[in-house]
Amino acid sequence: MINNLNILLPEIFLTLSIFVTLMLGVFTQKSFNLIFNLSSIIILITIVIIFNSSNITERIFLDSFIKDNFSSYFKVLILFSSLFVLNSSKVFIIESKIDKFEYPIIILISILGMFFMVSSNDLILFYLGLELQSLALYILASIDRDNLKSSESGIKYFVLSALSSGLLLYGCSLLYGFTGSTNFELIADKLNEENKGAIFAMVFILVGLAFKISAVPFHMWTPDVYEGAPTSITSFFAVVPKVAGLAVLIKFMFIPFVNILLEWQSIIIFISIASMILGAVAAIVQKNIKRLLAYSSIGHIGYALAGVATGAISGYKSTIVYITIYVVMNIGAFSCLYMMKKDGEYKENISDLSGISKKHPILAVSFLIILFSLAGIPPLGGFFAKFYIFTSVIEHKMYTLAIIGLLTTVISAFYYLKVIKTIYFEDNFVVFDPIKNKVAQTTVLISCTFLITFFLYPSLLNNIVSSLFLN
Amino acid sequence: MNFPILSTLIFLPLISSFFIFVSKEQKKSYSPIYISLFGSVATFLLSLFLWYSLDINSSDFQFIEEKSWINNFIKFKLGVDGISVLFIVLTTFITPICIVSCINSVRDRVREFLIAILILETFMIGVFCSLDLVIFYLFFEAGLIPMFLIIGVWGGPKRVYSAFKFFLFTLLGSVLMLVAIIVIYWLTGTTDITRIYEIQIPQEYQNLLWLAFFSSFAVKTPMWPVHTWLPDAHVEAPTAGSVILAAILLKMAGYGFLRFSIPMFPIASEFFTPLIYFLSIVAIIYTSLVALMQDDMKKLIAYSSVAHMGYVTLGIFTLTKQGIEGSIYQMISHGLISAALFLCVGVVYDRLHSRLISTYGGLVNYLPKYSFLFLVFALAALGLPGTTGFLGEFLILTGTFQKSYFVALLATFGVVLGAAYMLWLTKRVIFGKTNNTEIKSLKDINKTEISMLAALAFFVIFFGFYPMPLIETLNVSVDNLINNYEQSINNISLVKND
Numbered sequence: 001m002i003n004n005l006n007i008l009l010p011e012i013f014l015t016l017s018i019f020v021t022l023m024l025g026v027f028t029q030k031s032f033n034l035i036f037n038l039s040s041i042i043i044l045i046t047i048v049i050i051f052n053s054s055n056i057t058e059r060i061f062l063d064s065f066i067k068d069n070f071s072s073y074f075k076v077l078i079l080f081s082s083l084f085v086l087n088s089s090k091v092f093i094i095e096s097k098i099d100k101f102e103y104p105i106i107i108l109i110s111i112l113g114m115f116f117m118v119s120s121n122d123l124i125l126f127y128l129g130l131e132l133q134s135l136a137l138y139i140l141a142s143i144d145r146d147n148l149k150s151s152e153s154g155i156k157y158f159v160l161s162a163l164s165s166g167l168l169l170y171g172c173s174l175l176y177g178f179t180g181s182t183n184f185e186l187i188a189d190k191l192n193e194e195n196k197g198a199i200f201a202m203v204f205i206l207v208g209l210a211f212k213i214s215a216v217p218f219h220m221w222t223p224d225v226y227e228g229a230p231t232s233i234t235s236f237f238a239v240v241p242k243v244a245g246l247a248v249l250i251k252f253m254f255i256p257f258v259n260i261l262l263e264w265q266s267i268i269i270f271i272s273i274a275s276m277i278l279g280a281v282a283a284i285v286q287k288n289i290k291r292l293l294a295y296s297s298i299g300h301i302g303y304a305l306a307g308v309a310t311g312a313i314s315g316y317k318s319t320i321v322y323i324t325i326y327v328v329m330n331i332g333a334f335s336c337l338y339m340m341k342k343d344g345e346y347k348e349n350i351s352d353l354s355g356i357s358k359k360h361p362i363l364a365v366s367f368l369i370i371l372f373s374l375a376g377i378p379p380l381g382g383f384f385a386k387f388y389i390f391t392s393v394i395e396h397k398m399y400t401l402a403i404i405g406l407l408t409t410v411i412s413a414f415y416y417l418k419v420i421k422t423i424y425f426e427d428n429f430v431v432f433d434p435i436k437n438k439v440a441q442t443t444v445l446i447s448c449t450f451l452i453t454f455f456l457y458p459s460l461l462n463n464i465v466s467s468l469f470l471n
Numbered sequence: 472m473n474f475p476i477l478s479t480l481i482f483l484p485l486i487s488s489f490f491i492f493v494s495k496e497q498k499k500s501y502s503p504i505y506i507s508l509f510g511s512v513a514t515f516l517l518s519l520f521l522w523y524s525l526d527i528n529s530s531d532f533q534f535i536e537e538k539s540w541i542n543n544f545i546k547f548k549l550g551v552d553g554i555s556v557l558f559i560v561l562t563t564f565i566t567p568i569c570i571v572s573c574i575n576s577v578r579d580r581v582r583e584f585l586i587a588i589l590i591l592e593t594f595m596i597g598v599f600c601s602l603d604l605v606i607f608y609l610f611f612e613a614g615l616i617p618m619f620l621i622i623g624v625w626g627g628p629k630r631v632y633s634a635f636k637f638f639l640f641t642l643l644g645s646v647l648m649l650v651a652i653i654v655i656y657w658l659t660g661t662t663d664i665t666r667i668y669e670i671q672i673p674q675e676y677q678n679l680l681w682l683a684f685f686s687s688f689a690v691k692t693p694m695w696p697v698h699t700w701l702p703d704a705h706v707e708a709p710t711a712g713s714v715i716l717a718a719i720l721l722k723m724a725g726y727g728f729l730r731f732s733i734p735m736f737p738i739a740s741e742f743f744t745p746l747i748y749f750l751s752i753v754a755i756i757y758t759s760l761v762a763l764m765q766d767d768m769k770k771l772i773a774y775s776s777v778a779h780m781g782y783v784t785l786g787i788f789t790l791t792k793q794g795i796e797g798s799i800y801q802m803i804s805h806g807l808i809s810a811a812l813f814l815c816v817g818v819v820y821d822r823l824h825s826r827l828i829s830t831y832g833g834l835v836n837y838l839p840k841y842s843f844l845f846l847v848f849a850l851a852a853l854g855l856p857g858t859t860g861f862l863g864e865f866l867i868l869t870g871t872f873q874k875s876y877f878v879a880l881l882a883t884f885g886v887v888l889g890a891a892y893m894l895w896l897t898k899r900v901i902f903g904k905t906n907n908t909e910i911k912s913l914k915d916i917n918k919t920e921i922s923m924l925a926a927l928a929f930f931v932i933f934f935g936f937y938p939m940p941l942i943e944t945l946n947v948s949v950d951n952l953i954n955n956y957e958q959s960i961n962n963i964s965l966v967k968n969d
């Protein structure tokens with residue numbers, strides 16, 4: 001019994017800490033700082049716990065919960081990215097007066113939900129985890145409740161997300177009806193191409209998941225929520241739920257749906273191509289950086305899905321490498337936004353960046369590196385992410401997907417270049433307020449260093465990811 | 472020899488750019504220029520040493536460095552042979568000249584400019600050293616970033632348009648090459664080009680792969696009809712940017728044809744030869760005619776670059792010894808001459824801030840030293856015997872005559888046109904009446920400008936009279952290239968006859 005609990009230790013620790021911090025927050029005055037720092041420490045401790053756990057695959061609760069390298073990797077990725085997102089945005093949170101003590105706690109709750117998602121081996125546990133994180137995200141989207149845009153984005157996200165959760169749940173119930181089981185592995189045994197009802201269920205589940213990772217055509221909420229929510233929340237939305245969503249998607253393709261590859265492959269290819277194209281084209285006309293990053297994230301999800309579309313382990317690996325590098329780039333990009341403050345107000349328009357290279361050379365260079373990396377220009381990290389994806393796509397002879405993907409890279413390069421143009425080529429002299437947010441600066445620095453030095457040893461990440469699929 | 476000379480060569484400019492980055496920012500300080508000059512001259516000397524110690528009697532790749540890079544997939548492999556060493560030396564020779572030219576022409580953000588130039592040099596040397604397709608692609612593409620910034624930040628009034636056009640055209644061309652590289656990897660199991668040379672790529676794939684590589688190199692060369700980015704980029708780029716663009720970046724494509732297209736896809740190269748002939752001839756004649764009608768000096772030289780690169784592609788795809796050697800010779804010569812011509816334009820542009828031909832006229836009366844040097848380069852560009860320009864064109868035409876009289880005839884016609892636009896340019900700028908009174912108060916070129924131009928003029932004339940050092944370096948490698956090519960073509964025809 002004690003052994004079993006060890007498997008769940010990160011989740012148990014997280015749950016207890018949430019209770020304790022919640023109580024602390026309620027019973028102390030002006031507790032934001034305290035709770036915030038405590039949450040960071042909790043995240044750090046959870047990382048340590050996961051690192052210390054054995055890397056043997058273990059299952060409990062009638063095989064519904066699984067602890068393996070795959071889930072541990074994603075948990076660590078989720079924790080690290082939450083840590084960076086939270087800490088780089090602290091100054092922003094305080095200055096935008098959304099420093100409620102619930103803020104970090106809700107983030108912890110959503111992390112807990114994601115933990116169950118990536119560890120689930122059962123439809124019910126999966127759905128519970130998904131809903132736990134979704135509920136937390138609804139609140140986060142509208143946390144700035146006196147702000148019209150934030151409330152609007154919260155409602156929008158809630159309504160659409162609830163709809164997609166409904167579809168997903170419907171799919172789960174259909175799947176149960178047609179296979180007689182909720183366990184992923186048992187479903188995999190029962191599923192084959194003759195089981196038309198289950199294929200129907202697969203489509204519903206895919207729709208639900210595509211919504212969560214904002215893949216076209218279920219992306220409509222993304223730009224509005226990204227723009228409406230406070231930047232600190234947007235950066236969380238852009239990074240962490242995407243990681244969890246993709247992990248679950250890979251899991252679904254890898255375990256329960258493994259025998260109906262041909263059925264879902266064409267759907268994923270379509271979603272992937274549509275996301276790449278829309279992400280590239282729609283971003284061109286954007287004037288708000290957060291909207292631009294929203295469309296760019298749609299495009300990036302398209303590339304990540306291209307790896308999934310191969311339906312092979314090499315493809316999944318490349319997707320995981322992709323999403324990891326994507327996380328680093330996006331955290332860097334959003335941390336840059338925290339420095340765009342002028343006259344005490346945070347700026348969000350691309351035109352506000354006009355000519356900042358003259359007064360803020362370091363910020364400009366960082367932005368430059370991150371944007372070129374997002375565009376996938378060598379020798380930066382973003383190139384390798386795309387390179388691995390297309391290597392596995394071409395390995396499986398999906399030439400059309402590869403060529404469309406690379407052509408959309410060129411189109412998307414255009415809007416990244418537009419931002420760089422604004423920063424470097426324009427003659428204005430925009431001067432931001434002196435940058436006080438040291439953590440954001442450090443985060444940008446870490447992210448840029450990672451992206452620049454990635455080419456020195458590009459197989460490090462690959463080796464780690466390869467070990468996830470060994471068992 | 473265990474000393475990693477090629478890696479040192481590649482990363483020396485990068486290291487010196489790092490020193491500039493950490494050096495203190497001061498107004499009117501020359502220290503960034505000294506640091507970068509020191510770094511680039513050291514690189515130049517090292518590359519001369521490399522050339523000197525290269526065994527020119529061997530066609531193998533030398534100074535090979537190999538490191539595992541991505542597990543079981545790609546090795547970081549560098550090496551040079553007789554062909555690439557010349558391009559490396561050209562790169563390291565042109566870069567210090569560009570840095571010297573900054574002293575007069577770049578007023579704003581000199582540090583950043585020098586950093587960009589040095590990083591660009593790193594990538595350019597990397598392109599010529601790499602013996603692995605992915606490493607090559609990495610360096611080839613990475614060069615876009617500094618060049619984009621050089622055009623965009625320090626360029627002329629229409630710089631944004633030009634920088635975007637340059638970046639997107641080149642990127643569009645090269646993504647297809649990336650697809651081809653990955654396909655080659657899955658076909659042969661390696662991206663190491665020395666091993667791909669030994670493995671025949673299946674015939675049915677060759678044509679498509681060749682076209683994918685061609686799409687990248689054609690944009691970069693640039694060949695008609697995808698040359699339109701070049702005049703824009705040249706006109707808007709600052710002097711040093713134009714010099715690097717014309718002298719080195721364009722040569723990457725010619726080098727790519729020699730290093731990749733022909734040895735890896737011999738059958739496709741044979742198959743597509745008529746296409747290359749056609750595009751080259753159009754480039755030579757059409758862009759020469761376009762060059763005649765330009766009223767902007769930089770644009771005129773840019774179009775002449777397209778025409779000259781037309782000779783290069785023509786020569787490469789004659790697949791004869793004279794043709795290929797001529798092409799390489801022409802690339803080196805064009806590297807020197809076009810660099811010099813852009814510097815010449817830069818010199819007067821710094822003084823009068825106009826590139827229009829009509830602004831000038833009768834410069835010979837007021838800037839005699841400048842006019843002399845300008846004349847030397849103009850004559851070299853039109854291929855006057857005794858300059859490098861003549862030898863390159865002569866060898867290419869000799870090669871072409873072996874293959875097709877008709878093509879050679881058309882190409883020779885281009886030589887006449889080349890003479891026409893260069894002489895007419897000289898007549899209008901250097902000679903003629905001085906209508907513009909501002910010219911009368913102009914100062915003749917100063918010592919730094921003379922030193923840059925004289926260095927270039929010396930080599931243009933020296934190698935014009937005595938081409939042996941270059942030709943000898945090339946000889947064995949080109950022989951090897953042609954032998955391998957003919958061998959694989961013969962193999963195919965043997966198979967067909969059976």
